[in-house]
Amino acid sequence: MPALPDLCRRDLDVLWHPCTQMREHPDVLPLLPVARGEGAWLIGADGRRWLDAVSSWWTNLFGHAEPRIAAAIAQQATTLEHVLLAGFTHEPAVRLAERLLALAPSGLARVFYADNGSAAVEVALKMSFHSHRNRGDTRRTRFVTLRNSYHGETLGALSVGDIPLYRRTYAPLLLEPLFAPSPDAFNALPGEDAEACALRCAEELAALLDAHGDTVCALIIEPLVQCAGGMRMHHPAWLQRARQLCDAHGVHLIADEIAVGFGRTGTMFACEQAGISPDLMCLSKGITGGFMPLAAVLATQAIYDSFLDDSRERAFLHSHSYSGNPLACAAALATLDIFDSDDVLARNAVTAGKLVAHGRHIAQHPKIADFRHTGMILAFELMADPATRTPFPAEDRIGLRIYRAALRHGLVLRPLGDVLYWMPPYCITDEDIAHLATATQAAIQEVLPCA
Numbered sequence: 154m155p156a157l158p159d160l161c162r163r164d165l166d167v168l169w170h171p172c173t174q175m176r177e178h179p180d181v182l183p184l185l186p187v188a189r190g191e192g193a194w195l196i197g198a199d200g201r202r203w204l205d206a207v208s209s210w211w212t213n214l215f216g217h218a219e220p221r222i223a224a225a226i227a228q229q230a231t232t233l234e235h236v237l238l239a240g241f242t243h244e245p246a247v248r249l250a251e252r253l254l255a256l257a258p259s260g261l262a263r264v265f266y267a268d269n270g271s272a273a274v275e276v277a278l279k280m281s282f283h284s285h286r287n288r289g290d291t292r293r294t295r296f297v298t299l300r301n302s303y304h305g306e307t308l309g310a311l312s313v314g315d316i317p318l319y320r321r322t323y324a325p326l327l328l329e330p331l332f333a334p335s336p337d338a339f340n341a342l343p344g345e346d347a348e349a350c351a352l353r354c355a356e357e358l359a360a361l362l363d364a365h366g367d368t369v370c371a372l373i374i375e376p377l378v379q380c381a382g383g384m385r386m387h388h389p390a391w392l393q394r395a396r397q398l399c400d401a402h403g404v405h406l407i408a409d410e411i412a413v414g415f416g417r418t419g420t421m422f423a424c425e426q427a428g429i430s431p432d433l434m435c436l437s438k439g440i441t442g443g444f445m446p447l448a449a450v451l452a453t454q455a456i457y458d459s460f461l462d463d464s465r466e467r468a469f470l471h472s473h474s475y476s477g478n479p480l481a482c483a484a485a486l487a488t489l490d491i492f493d494s495d496d497v498l499a500r501n502a503v504t505a506g507k508l509v510a511h512g513r514h515i516a517q518h519p520k521i522a523d524f525r526h527t528g529m530i531l532a533f534e535l536m537a538d539p540a541t542r543t544p545f546p547a548e549d550r551i552g553l554r555i556y557r558a559a560l561r562h563g564l565v566l567r568p569l570g571d572v573l574y575w576m577p578p579y580c581i582t583d584e585d586i587a588h589l590a591t592a593t594q595a596a597i598q599e600v601l602p603c604a
């Protein structure tokens with residue numbers, strides 16, 4: 154076993170990493186010292202290079218150390234690095250809010266800033282509850298969420314999530330939401346297409362709201378793709394029906410676009426593909442192009458108006474020290490500029506087509522039970538027996554082994570269980586795509602050899 158680089162030894166003496174069983178470092182799980190980033194690539198302290206196929210947890214859009222965003226942050230840092238947003242305002246916060254509202258689905262009229270995705274979800278849940286209360290409806294105390302959903306790790310956000318690995322341990326501390334079935338097309342019944350599956354699941358949501366609708370604050374959803382839940386995808390017809398049902402029951406619709414916003418699914422926001430507008434929309438991750446922590450919750454005028462009163466208690470008193478941080482807003486403004494100047498959505502459509510062509514080829518592997526894609530999200534579902542939908546035994550840790558094999562091939566894949574996915578930076582080049590495909594195939598073949 155080669156000696157650990159000095160940085161890794163120092164790290165393991167002092168750090169506690171996110172989403173990690175620290176016992177597994179460094180023997181089961183390598184710890185990779187990264188010196189810099191360039192385009193879609195991460196470059197190790199020792200000169201090794203890995204293509205970042207997961208956009209550093211779905212945050213990066215236009216490449217690492219993208220010069221235009223870096224310059225915007227540097228410029229802002231020499232002007233105004235931060236000021237509290239209570240009682241004060243500044244150009245980057247106002248300008249960004251104006252631009253987000255201009256891009257967002259119609260009806261969203263106000264921007265509330267936070268500094269990470271989970272915080273945005275907390276804000277949306279509290280706003281929804283408080284808004285009903287301010288209008289005199291005190292019966293509404295519950296939330297509806299979908300099976301297999303993920304909305305973050307803080308207690309409120311975790312409460313409306315349904316991934317056992319993250320939720321189970323903390324269950325005694327959590328709110329108890331009502332769970333509706335996920336319209337996930339992978340779970341379609343035999344002979345059912347994605348749309349029929351979506352509409353069948355929507356009828357179960359309808360029944361749930363018929364029974365409990367008058368005690369529900371909001372339905373929270375990840376439109377089009379449940380990302381952390383294994384890149385499970387659904388038909389937009391479900392979103393249309395969910396919107397109608399929420400309206401019929403006076404329930405807010407919260408769209409968590411933290412992972413799918415900013416072009417990931419092919420449109421600026423996923424809700425657009427169903428032609429719906431949520432009452433509250435949570436944004437983070439790609440909002441700064443992957444440079445700075447920032448989140449925004451967009452709300453309708455009706456929700457905003459329900460807080461206007463002489464009483465402090467009716468106001469939304471939630472706050473974070475770094476709300477609307479000018480450096481983060483400057484990074485977000487530079488990110489939106491790139492969407493305009495580089496015609497990103499049109500280019501992504503072409504890039505996604507190339508990724509799909511490679512993906513289809515890889516999906517011929519006999520252990521791949523499903524290959525699915527929405528915009529710049531592509532996923533391969535690995536199973537021991539695709540014909541009977543039998544998963545690999547968890548203890549085989551197929552995903553982890555493919556992760557390690559891919560690293561040896563110069564590629565960062567970070568499978569969700571046994572679901573491999575590509576969610577690369579939008580700047581990925583043709584040459585990068587060729588490497589992505591070759592290295593993915595090699596890593597799968599190493600762990601799951603087939604003739």
Ligand SMILES: *Cc1c(COP(=O)(O)O)cnc(C)c1O
Pocket residue numbers: 269270271272274303304305306375380381409410411412437438
């Ligand atoms: C990542 C994610 C979150 C949480 O965001 P953090 O910034 O990691 O707290 C919430 N919702 C969805 C859909 C996400 O993908």
